[in-house]
Amino acid sequence: MIATRSPIVRLAIQTATPIAIVLGTYLLFAGHNRPGGGFAAGLVFGAVVVLRTIAGLQRPRHADTLIAVGVVIAVAVAALPVLWGDPFLDMKIVETTVPLLGKIKTGSALPFDIGVMAIVVGLIVALLDGLSLPTVDDTGTEAGAA
Template sequence: MIVARSPVFQLGVQSASPLAVIVGVYLLFAGHNNPGGGFAAGLVLGAVVTLRTVAGLQRPVYGPTLITGGTLLVVAVAAAPLLWGDPLLDQKVVSVDAPVLGTIKTGSALPFDIGVTAIVVGLVIALLDGLSTSEALVPDRGSPSPHRSSS
């Protein structure tokens, strides 16, 4: 990709990405009671993918899988209450008493949010894919591109 792949940048992105993934997952679960949520989590995870792609650590892949998977999940969660005779998108709240962790309360909003996250990440990957396609294949128009590394 375009940005110079300096080792410092690569190393920085590489060591930061696990932390950023944790933040993203935290935001996903925290969203019910604190700032966060599926959209924010998707953006954080999308940013991780973007940075890793820019740093040359990975290619933007699995976009279609995430988009279709996310959409199917969201639609399934939305339609599931119909099977029990409840209206579309009716929220189910489940509370579980687990040892060590204490009471865990969750609901059908969680898989819904996971689906949203997957779609947002998939969208970011799709954008990256589109950009990288044009980047790799469009012939150089002769404009000065000082950012392009020769390596």
């Protein structure tokens, strides 16, 4: 693969991965009050997936699972309020105090965002599969991804 020949690029991507995952997670949770949100978080995770593909590192493979989980979560958050008589897509706000973190304000918008995130990551993984590129695993041998 393009970047597998360059140990520097590979190492950089390997090192950047955890940082990017922290950043994505931050964006996901911060989204309600600061810039961020499920879509941006999903794209950051997606960028990680793409970069790791380029570097021939391990990456998620099951686009269908990600998409299915995402759609189920999003639709469940949307439809559950109907069961107790609230309007479709009625979002709940929850405030609790958690040890170490203090007072936390969150709500059913968070799982909705997680669903969105999963779908975005799933789409990117699907796109990568769709490009049907031969990927190379960690040992450097070619594993045909047809």
